Amino acid sequence: MQAEVASSAVVRRHISMGRRQLIVGGFAGLAGAAATAAAGCAMPGSTSEKPLTASGPATARVLAFNNPLFTNAQNDLVAALAEVDPQLKPDITIFPGQINQFREKAVATYAGGDIPDAQWLHPSITSLMASRKLLRPLDELSRKDGETRLADFYPGLLDYYRWNGQSYGLNWYSPGYALAYNKALLQRMSVPLPDELERQKNWTWDTFGSTLRSLTRGTAGSPDRTIGMQNETTALDWLCAWLWRNGADVFSKDSKKVVMNEPAAIEVIQNVSDLYLKHQVINYGPHQQDFSEGFLSGRIGFRQLNKEQAAPTRNDLARATFDLGLAPIYRGKVGRITRLGTLAFGVAQQGPNGDAGWRWSRFMAGPRAAAILMSLKSTLPVRPAFAKLPEFQKSMEPWENADVWLDSHATARALAQPASYNDIATMWTTTWNDVLAQKAPVKSLMDDFTRQANTLLAQEQ
Template sequence: MKPSMSRPMAAATLAGLLTLTACGGSGSGGDPDAPVSLRVAVWTANDDHLALFDEIADAYIAEHPRVEKITFDPLPFDGYTTALTTQIAGGNAPDLAWIFESSAPDFVSSGALVPLDEVLTGTEGYAFEDLLPATTELWREDDQLFAYPFSTSPFAVFANLDLLAEAGVPAPGEMTGAGEWTWDEVIGAASTVAGQTGASGMVIRDFDYTGWDYLATLWTGWDAQAWDESSQCGFDRPEMVGAMTFLHEAVFERGAMPGPGTSADFFAGEAAYTVTQISRASLLEEAGFAWDMVPLPAGPAGEYAVIGQAGLGVLRVGDHPEIAADFLAHFTAPENSARLAEYFPPPRESQLTAETLAQTNPLLSAEQLQDTVVAGIAGGVVKPSHLGQEQIAQTVRAQLDALWKPGADVPAVLGDVCASVQPLLDR
């Protein structure tokens, strides 16, 4: 969902943070032989991820003597976009940056990013046409690609089979075979686990009663939307009311999900189920319990898939945008895309097969990869995003606070959400 807006209006959305309309990048001018260092802002501090990035960067440095250093700079996941835009506004912009899908409309439409089509199509062996249009849509404007969708990761359900067995609850495979892999059945099973074992039932990871956009992994099963393509708020519509009523009952009446102020880490064995992206599967490498990964449960509207995306873009205000764009072409070329696929599902059609993904994802079976990853990317919807996302997100979050308590009037709260957020969507 990316409503159209003129570039001047979109740039104004980021005024005070990016200040991109008032200044340009310093470029790659000056001494053409002067040493160059590049900095890439990322939100992962995972040692395995960073080691792989460094290997890819070292190969580039070896072929480009002028580039003496490429640093991947982890910024905290919480508050990442604010930290990034603050760096840009303060004159300390990175050369390249990962960008959340929720911030894509702002960055793409503001003029913050360098268009990539020319450098990517001009790179030998890049196979630009291999990029699936569905994966690049969010990162395009005026037929130009402004960020490479380096990770298109479907959300899935991971299940702790040991906890399910302890509580006498069927495994996901059994429920799927019986046609019972639905949200209602899963929340019922989660409630049983919580009651029988003392562990938590279902955890929607990264939600924590603040990251409300992660609830798209649930409400899409009701055919609900935060807002539609014409920027009309959807929180007060019957589909969303039904989904949020179901969620509220799951927490406060059925005890199937941890309530506000409590937490449970599925990967530490503290919950029966978690909804998260498949890229988190690496956390199970040394899990002390048996587990399974399956697609999201069906909702009243049927089966569905939700994906999260991250784009890699070159900042116009970086010191060396041309060299940074050339490095991006190297970093995302077919060979390196295949290597990155171990952690970040690729946007390349040729690599988006169960057989190819299995080579770098040994923890997941071909069936899991096909049913959850390949099918999810092909048919999934992206988490909510909109111009002015940061302010919209804060407004929705503040209004939803009234929902996270027993006895809340769900329709009234959701009506208040729309009353507060619609003026922001209209801008």
């Protein structure tokens, strides 16, 4: 998902494909439950996936982003599309820049009248595109289709592409969220494994924190120094899950106010900042010189992880020289809630080729595409029924736990993002840096952030 290329120009290349031409610019049993849910249905990934009954010859102009999973699977996806919807020909433009550049490119493309039929979507783009009415709501398209039911997706994944109560994207990629841990280190230091704590229903905020503290030993500069966890992102659209697990939130239910100065939210920010500052259990800034290889140094207990980072081709965890384990995130006061990095395709409001945008989007979110993508070991089922695909179980490394991954989808929640979200998120980054710099008490900083953010939100109303 972190595909960033220096060039910001749109790239197109032609690949001959016979008569086609592509233009390229505590959850034990979850897997079994998903398989049961799929029983009686057409086998996912088989040729039983059918095109729209009213479909005819069409070209789907697709605006995509340079996601490596998509580009690596592209030829196979096009070949499968030719079987599932033989009258639909893809014309794909891939943008090779960064996500914030893609956001600007997409808006400029629509403004210039060069409108695609389908568009790659990221959660940070959805509210912008939907609020400007550049995308079509998919609820009615799904009802008319009959075979691509929104209710068949994991609700938490689909919610990343909802805005004002309507769906604007069909998920095709979601790598889940879990914690990788250095099993050898925990065993050597006689620290209880999170798997055991989870089985005892005792993998909570308290035991998560105590585990990190138990793993943090030694002094700065010591070659045998160990630390609890590799630094993880504290961007607002990731930190939100820490809030949710404590019963707090970023926005009010109507998304008209920021509520991060409420007691439950302040408690979270204080607790998380204590991990960094008071307990010194997170490998960030001042500690990084002792752990130049990060988690791969073998002296860090945990790191956040998604399925793509676990893939051998990613050359990330595949380089670990110690035994690994996979654990879910802890359960907070209101249970386990995860935040994910899912991607989708949406349908342009004024796409030039009729239903072509929907046909492309439904294919990418369907079983044939899922089988191809999961075979690359970088994504998980976007629908519970897809866990029945053999490609899902085959995508697991020996140390991975399929049920942990599926649980991360079952407990996923999306952050509803108002139109001014990106500005608010930037303000939060500044505030968090001030927290780490201890420029003021946490409550004071949260009051200031909330006041400034609500001033922005008031301008939308």
